[in-house]
Amino acid sequence: MHPTLRGRSVLLCLLTGLLVLLPGLAASAHSALIGSNPQTGSTVQALPEQLELRFNEPVSDISPAMVLRRDGDTVATLRPRADGTRLLADAPGTTLPDGRYTLVWRVVSADGHPIDGVVAFTLGDGRTPAIAAPTQRTASDVSSTSRYGAYALGGLAALVLLAAVVVLVRRSRTTPTSDKDHTR
Template sequence: MRSPIRVLLRAVAVLGMAAGLALPAAAAQAHDVLETTNPADGSTVTAVPHSVVLTYDHTPIAIGTEIQVKDASGTNQADGAATVVDNNVTQAIKPGAPAGKYTVVWRVVSSDSHPIEGTFTFTAKAAGGGTSSTEATNGNNATAPATPSSAATPSSAAASDSSGGFPVWTIPVGVVVVLVIAALAWFVRRSLARAAQE
């Protein structure tokens, strides 16, 4: 005759193994996070900088990374391709880019191989060729955190999840956990029924 306690202990062991397999997979799916930008999001600088720099918490993948620096008219003033060095992504700006408000639209491939995207803005008082972007009018050279607008799936930018919302990767993980719990419940019920019959 099987002991109900032994059956329960076996069930707990199975659940622990399932959780141990699911949690590392979930952690591996965490997207990189944009920590700071230079110029800072929403800041005003004395002139259009030579480049914009985005700093992430991990090193993004260079392939597929794209940054557009759009002026007030919507013209992309980015000069060449973005470069990735450690966790910094740098996008050069065309010399002589006009003064005004700029919107930086970025899309990089996270270190977990998933594309993420977002935007931030800054305003330049003078055209390019002037002083460095770090000379902001508020006198503070430090960059401020910039919040990514969304994290996108590889197939479509429209199917993006907000950085503060519900991560897409939790759906398959949740399905696996539910299936494991259902299988565990069936196993325990069947084992207890057999134990009672014996």
């Protein structure tokens, strides 16, 4: 292989590898839930008038509802509205019994990917323990999972790229060059 063609082949492989890696890196940029009212794992005596989810970047609401559940049963369907980095919903107008509650939500992150999660809390005097946070799926869990998947895909792409470069370098060393190639 002519030295100029070999250089172009290596450059083409490197550019292809970068194109494979870039989408995987962008996939790790999902929004993450950074706070809520009520907070996950908290005990509150009464629901706030407005339930709030706070994210690290602007979000859009894609679900027509946020669902408030008590011990797994739906007790209220709330109408959320996105406000920059916050998702807001008015609390149900009825008095709710004490117990363990979850607020189930779904939004679109700034990169266009849907994310969802759960905020678990206890309503009442605190005698009913809140659902343990590690068993709950949150936006940061979804984001972390997506991020690790993107890193794995990027690592695989880097290995394929490295293998292609090694094959090209070996092929260029074993291909004999004739004098006719240099006289053109």
